Amino acid sequence: SRQWELVSRPSGWPAPEDFRLVEVELAPLAEGEVRVANEFVSVDPYMRGRMNDAKSYVAPFGLGEALTGGAVGRVVASHSDALAVGDLVSHDRGWRDVAQGPAAGFRRVEPVEGLPSSVHLGVLGMTSMTAWVGLLVVARMQPGDTVFVSGAAGAVGSVAGQIARLRGAGRVVGSAGSAEKVALLTERYGFDAGFNYRDGPVVEQLAAAAPEGIDVYFDNVGGDHLEAAIEVFNRGGRAALCGAISVYNATEPPPGPRNLSQLVGKGLLLQGFIVSWYAAEHGAAFAAEVGGWLRSGELTYDETVVPGLDRTVDAFLGMLRGENTGKMVVAV
Ligand code: NDP
Numbered sequence: 001s002r003q004w005e006l007v008s009r010p011s012g013w014p015a016p017e018d019f020r021l022v023e024v025e026l027a028p029l030a031e032g033e034v035r036v037a038n039e040f041v042s043v044d045p046y047m048r049g050r051m052n053d054a055k056s057y058v059a060p061f062g063l064g065e066a067l068t069g070g071a072v073g074r075v076v077a078s079h080s081d082a083l084a085v086g087d088l089v090s091h092d093r094g095w096r097d098v099a100q101g102p103a104a105g106f107r108r109v110e111p112v113e114g115l116p117s118s119v120h121l122g123v124l125g126m127t128s129m130t131a132w133v134g135l136l137v138v139a140r141m142q143p144g145d146t147v148f149v150s151g152a153a154g155a156v157g158s159v160a161g162q163i164a165r166l167r168g169a170g171r172v173v174g175s176a177g178s179a180e181k182v183a184l185l186t187e188r189y190g191f192d193a194g195f196n197y198r199d200g201p202v203v204e205q206l207a208a209a210a211p212e213g214i215d216v217y218f219d220n221v222g223g224d225h226l227e228a229a230i231e232v233f234n235r236g237g238r239a240a241l242c243g244a245i246s247v248y249n250a251t252e253p254p255p256g257p258r259n260l261s262q263l264v265g266k267g268l269l270l271q272g273f274i275v276s277w278y279a280a281e282h283g284a285a286f287a288a289e290v291g292g293w294l295r296s297g298e299l300t301y302d303e304t305v306v307p308g309l310d311r312t313v314d315a316f317l318g319m320l321r322g323e324n325t326g327k328m329v330v331a332v
Pocket residue numbers: 044045046126127130151152153154155156157175176177178181197220221241242243244245246247273274275276319320321322323324325326327328
């Protein structure tokens with residue numbers, strides 16, 4: 001089988017030479033283990049952080065070791081009573097074509113008729129749960145709120161904006177990095193307004209799109225977007241700090257928002273979160289609500305599918321550059 005390994009730790013933007021695809025021999029299955037043929041592997045922004053040798057909420061990738069990440073596949077051999085050949089499973093041994101290990105590391109998921117199994121990485125998986133938890137549990141969005149979502153045409157953002165609308169937000173504003181993506185925000189995902197952050201200062205474009213101010217900010221980007229949100233927040237505003245992709249490849253510590261003193265007079269609450277902290281408590285409610293909206297057609301989603309395990313690094317770098325709309329996945 002084949003797996004991707006990290007050869008060197010990137011400084012700034014990762015280069016293809018930082019990775020290599022290697023052929024490995026699989027050990028015979030031990031008692032209690034399963035072997036899974038991956039159908040889709042996920043590429044995610046957080047993986048960039050794991051390529052650094054830095055203390056974080058998740059350990060760094062090891063040099064010369066297989067990379068890991070979200071994946072979905074079919075059990076092709078089983079030495080466990082917990083999983084049978086043919087079961088569809090979601091797990092964290094991505095970046096390879098065949099995964100194997102103790103059955104407890106693989107979670108059985110129900111195939112959804114008419115939809116590819118990749119939905120378990122995106123709209124029914126981790127990125128969608130991030131949107132749901134961030135908006136409703138962390139930022140505690142209330143009906144009538146004006147909500148701003150950055151990275152709004154991506155996997156998390158496109159779902160966050162739709163959940164805001166479906167949960168009764170008064171106005172939903174999104175930002176993205178191209179005219180095509182901004183058009184999708186209003187035409188496909190039901191945002192009330194959108195802007196291209198490359199067209200001019202974010203703070204000016206946000207103030208124009210949300211003339212009455214914002215109450216909730218779902219932050220996927222950090223940097224100038226966070227500073228703009230603080231500037232435009234109404235009193236009592238809440239931000240869910242989900243990610244800061246604008247600084248993931250920075251080689252110097254990025255400057256903080258220059259207007260943090262506004263937190264005092266506006267009574268703002270800015271809270272970071274990691275989705276996995278909330279899975280046990282809120283996973284079932286998330287799956288029921290978002291699954292329902294998906295079946296009823298009230299919620300839509302996009303995926304950008306890159307074919308071939310050998311193109312996983314291209315997909316990862318492409319995602320960091322904004323080549324995806326919705327969830328970026330690799331079809332193995
Ligand atoms: P996306 O599908 O949104 O893909 C990343 C997108 O980021 C690109 O498509 C690009 O879109 C945008 N981007 C890249 N560089 C910049 C930049 N300099 N400024 C603004 N936008 C940029 O990825 P995900 O939906 O998977 O993740 C979105 C965010 O959520 C990330 O910050 C990620 O780290 C975070 N996250 C956090 C989790 C948590 O538990 N806290 C869990 C999952 C994700 P464009 O063309 O618009 O620039």
